[in-house]
Amino acid sequence: MVAHRTSSLVFEAQPNQAPVLHVFGGPHVTLGARRLEVPEGSKRLLVFVALHRGRVERRHAAGTLWPIGDDGRAAGNLRSALWRLRGAGIDLLAADKWSLALCDEVVVDVHVVSSWAGRLIDGTASDADLAVSPWWVDALDLLPGWYDDWALVERERMRQRVLHALEALSRRLVSAVRCAEAVEAAMLAVSAEPLRESAQRALIEAHLAEGNWVEGWRVYQAYRDLLRRELDVEPSTDLVALLHAARHDRSVRSQELHLQAVPS
16 A cells, blocks of 8 residues: 555656666565565665665675675675575666666656655755655655664655655745645644654744634644653744744734724
8 A cells, every 4th residue: 555655756757667666665666567576585685775876885785784794694695685586576786796786777766755855855846746645654754664774874864855845845835825735744744753843833834824823823832832841942932933923914914904994
């Protein structure tokens, strides 16, 4: 089920039925309508090489993935992992005597999502990038249950990238007057990291853009209480100023409407 969440985004980037490596909810591989399961003993090698986005020295890969034992044993484990991949019909790695790399035609869902996030962060996102997608949840928890140091680093890197992207997405949706979707994107960032003030700010801004000052105030109060309880600190003065400014603007508009309604 998880693989289907990312399918629409991945297949848009997939040229001519190229093989797709699904890391979210996997790993597994699809070739058109066919799904190929990655052998258990080869999963870490395939994902490790894919996430490096370039050539990896065989010795480095072997030593990282099989640190227990001598170099000869680690090299043997790497050869076995490659043999299992080929036996399963998954010939996605270009290997020579010294290095490994993912074949150029392979599409990786993590790379597609990372590129999407990059476009939002640097302000080059297209209208298609603003679509609400259920795969956001998966992108915030890459390789759950994998505790290798390299996997933990990649998980946190992707998590931070997607959180920044969701905040940027929320603001882009506000600018496009799609406030309900903006609230949804910001709420996902908040649910992933409730103590993250930039996510809370994006959510408050989305509520305020929709004219829901009370909703924005409730979000602020809940965040303030969480900070006090968890860290014994207060929200930043900038966040407080945002709400005060919104309340002032609301009051001014109400007075203007009242004056317009008073007969001259």
